Amino acid sequence: MAEGTGQDTPILRLAIAGLGTAGCMMLPAVHKHPHMQLTAAADVDAEPLEHFQRDFQVEIYRRVADLCQSSNVDAIYIATPTHLHTEHALMALEQGKHVVLEKPMALTLDDAERMIQTAERYGVQLVVGHSHSFERPIRAMREIVQSGELGRLRMLHNWYFTDWMYRPRNIGELNTALGGGVTFRQGSHQFDIIRMIGGGLVRSVRAMTGVWDAQRPTEGSHVVYLEFEDGTPATAVYSGYDRFHTAELTFGVGEQGQLANLAAYGRARQGLRALEGDEAEASLKRASAQYGGTRSRQASDPAPHPPFYGLTLASCERGDIRQSADGLTIYGEDDKRDIPLATDETGRDAVVRELYDAVVHHRPPAHSGRWGKANLEVCLAVLESAQKRQEIFLSHQIATHD
Amino acid sequence: MAEGTGQDTPILRLAIAGLGTAGCMMLPAVHKHPHMQLTAAADVDAEPLEHFQRDFQVEIYRRVADLCQSSNVDAIYIATPTHLHTEHALMALEQGKHVVLEKPMALTLDDAERMIQTAERYGVQLVVGHSHSFERPIRAMREIVQSGELGRLRMLHNWYFTDWMYRPRNIGELNTALGGGVTFRQGSHQFDIIRMIGGGLVRSVRAMTGVWDAQRPTEGSHVVYLEFEDGTPATAVYSGYDRFHTAELTFGVGEQGQLANLAAYGRARQGLRALEGDEAEASLKRASAQYGGTRSRQASDPAPHPPFYGLTLASCERGDIRQSADGLTIYGEDDKRDIPLATDETGRDAVVRELYDAVVHHRPPAHSGRWGKANLEVCLAVLESAQKRQEIFLSHQIATHD
Structure with missing residues (x-):
């Protein structure tokens, strides 16, 4: 995490993977949070990505794998298509990134379990949302x-x-x-x-x-x-x-x-x-x-x-x-x-708050990986x-x- | 049945057993039907019964068994307490009376079946209602x-x-x-x-x-x-x-x-x-x-x-x-x-119509005994x-x- 306004309020640097409906709808919440900074984005399409870069001067990537390598990213909001969630979340978690994962978190309970265990192994947070x-x-x-x-x-x-x-x-x-x-x-x-x-x-x-x-x-x-x-x-x-x-x-x-x-x-x-x-x-x-x-x-x-x-x-x-x-x-x-x-x-403000509080204040998220798995079940x-x-x-x- | 206004429209003489909520609510429908005549009533309480007799000049009975013996009754609307339905309906059916039976028609499927078979044996109609x-x-x-x-x-x-x-x-x-x-x-x-x-x-x-x-x-x-x-x-x-x-x-x-x-x-x-x-x-x-x-x-x-x-x-x-x-x-x-x-x-007009059409025009009732039994199930x-x-x-x- 980057230096923040004080010891208790470091800046959490967030990237968005997937600039579709879900990804875009999260933006106001990210901007609103006083200690959250948008630092990168990934999408398969060049056009929205370049538009995004012009607006926010952030790193942009065509591949989620490359985004996950960035040293300017603490957490990634994964809003890519559902069938790619597991692949993308595992990449992020294995690079030590905290993850907010769109619902449904996966298509199988086994995939959900792999992500949960990977987050635990790497000591990072996994939040599933936004949901209403x-x-x-x-x-x-x-x-x-x-x-x-x-x-x-x-x-x-x-x-x-x-x-x-x-x-x-x-x-x-x-x-x-x-x-x-x-x-x-x-x-x-x-x-x-x-x-x-x-x-x-x-x-x-x-x-x-x-x-x-x-x-x-x-x-x-x-x-x-x-x-x-x-x-x-x-x-x-x-x-x-x-x-x-x-x-x-x-x-x-x-x-x-x-x-x-x-x-x-x-x-x-x-x-x-x-x-x-x-x-x-x-x-x-x-x-x-x-x-x-x-x-x-x-x-x-x-x-x-x-x-x-x-x-x-x-x-x-x-x-x-x-x-x-x-x-x-x-x-x-x-x-x-x-x-x-x-x-x-x-609701999206609450997602961002839940992620921030989990990472910074070690407050267990209500919408944890296990909660998301139960939902998927x-x-x-x-x-x-x-x-x-x-x-x-x-x-x-x-x-x-x- | 009594002589009616024509061959196709004989008068059907109806009695009401039980002058509680259900029994009373059926009255307007009975009065409205052009070929239905109210001829008797039964209730355990003397007071409503006497009031009823003053208003309609009909036979009154304290026991349903006695009502069932009346030769001035073609059909009986049984609106007594649910746990007495089977006993009362069987009495009526065995005296050759058509029956409209309040819902739920009985408390067990066996009782429902007994009533259905009794109606069939005596060649009389069994309609279950009113329901909404x-x-x-x-x-x-x-x-x-x-x-x-x-x-x-x-x-x-x-x-x-x-x-x-x-x-x-x-x-x-x-x-x-x-x-x-x-x-x-x-x-x-x-x-x-x-x-x-x-x-x-x-x-x-x-x-x-x-x-x-x-x-x-x-x-x-x-x-x-x-x-x-x-x-x-x-x-x-x-x-x-x-x-x-x-x-x-x-x-x-x-x-x-x-x-x-x-x-x-x-x-x-x-x-x-x-x-x-x-x-x-x-x-x-x-x-x-x-x-x-x-x-x-x-x-x-x-x-x-x-x-x-x-x-x-x-x-x-x-x-x-x-x-x-x-x-x-x-x-x-x-x-x-x-x-x-x-x-x-x-809805109660429709009950009376269904009974009349079943008895007089041999039109099978939608709310038959078997329909009522399925509902009870x-x-x-x-x-x-x-x-x-x-x-x-x-x-x-x-x-x-x-």
Whole structure:
């Protein structure tokens, strides 16, 4: 680490591997952290990389392997395609770099375990994220559940209906074998939220996935019953088919805390239909998502509301908890009250903070490698349960780190 | 049957056994049907019975056995406590009376089977209802699913959060062994809705029930994953603990099509707390629900909206369907459109019509004895799955009769 403003606050030098959607969305959080410095980036495409260098005057690399050799990098945020996570994370860890790894962390539990053990062997931190469970409304729900003020958690639900399947996608996002489809991509958020609030220890999963559109042959929906060790049941329902949107049930507020455009019905599906073929779609996705693209530029706009990852409802013995437009609503024993939540820390701010605190203050991260592996186990169990049409019992779960 | 207005429209003479909530709520439907005549009633309590006789000049009986002997009765609506259903229904069927039996039809599959076989042996009709699956919004959803215009059904959900557990209850309603608790009492509606829309053939159930209040030791919540034979998943979530109400998600409209009083937070729980003991509660329940009571008098008020049994969402391959305030919303391929639904036929009107058409026009009832038995099988499987913490496979399901 570089010299910082004081002994307790050294500068942590971060590199970003992969300048797609995830990589770009992390930038505001990196810039916002007072002791984090962006020092390098890697991407297979020259264009976003050069754009990035012009903007930030950092080292740039076409290969993650070369980035990992840099002596100006303490930690690497790995936001490359999912099927490359293990290879890239191992390279980084073996060079003694701390790693933040996008979810899902890998495609197999063996790969996840290799990364965890490698991080332990090299004495570096492995944080898995961003996931929406880092966000304040979810953490605030967890705090209330954990405090016991409403009694024991008794059930927990998340519904999220979006246009995920019809927004421009690259090949990997539409191929389950490469970590595509909503179960890997969005379930990894949803199950993380549920495990975070519910205490982490899922006993079993019963689920069905759905491929409703033969043109996009990957999971576009799932219905998941989860049961925690202590008997608490939970459900996770997702549809990415751009029809009913759960924003209708969440005060019109969307995933980034922005107001969703519910009036523009079916816009994603219609936009996609206008494109000519997979290559046009992949190009549009690149143009929109990669660094310098239209979407990446919006990432730092301030959000008017806390973020909503769909409708989350937690029921305790003596009260229910739901997100309100600007915080939480507690449906208590005698009254219903609103708790406002600040929007000053985004979920990605929390990722960066978790990494920094783990590395500098030796504070164990909530979203550790083992937490990420437990999340991956749920994703894989959902796919397996749907395929075998039977309940799948889990064995790699760990408790929420409060 | 008595002579009617014509050969095709004889008068069917109906008796009501049990003048509690269910019995009273059926009255407007009986009066509305042009060829149905109310000729008798039975109840253990003299007071509502005499009140009933003054109002309708019908035969009255203190014992269902005596009612079954009446030669002025063609059909009996059995709305006595659940644990007495089998005894009362068998008496009626063996006297050659057609029967409408409240849900859940029995407490065991053996009892259900005995009633079905007895009805067959005596050549009389057995209809199980009322359930909310008789209601127009649910039937309209089924028609759209069945028509195939939106492609195959892909998932189906019902959430219902109410104050059921804290409204005044009698002993039987709070004792699972007597058919009490929300799984028997409300699940029987919820699973009926799901089976009706989804085609009836549930393959398996995985569920957890909840008893959150030791003062009311019966199921007050459940979370149910159901999977149809064809792989379509469904969820049914219920909480009767009077906190969050799903009317918040259904345009403020409640079970009878009335606007729910969401402003009066926790009213049922607070009202109950003011009562002194079980006997005071049972008395209040009687005073409110039985014939002549406060609640029975409201039953014929016209509803401003179609009825909402919570939030029901059906997703087909090419569109989602949800109830709107005044009908259905179809989230289709290219647009979202509203279909208005008339409120002129209530669910109970449909029960009476189904009975009449079965008896007079030999039209097989959708809610037959075998349909009711299949519903009961789901209720029992939910309780068993929760107790054993495993998936329960079903073997008495029958297809929706469209």
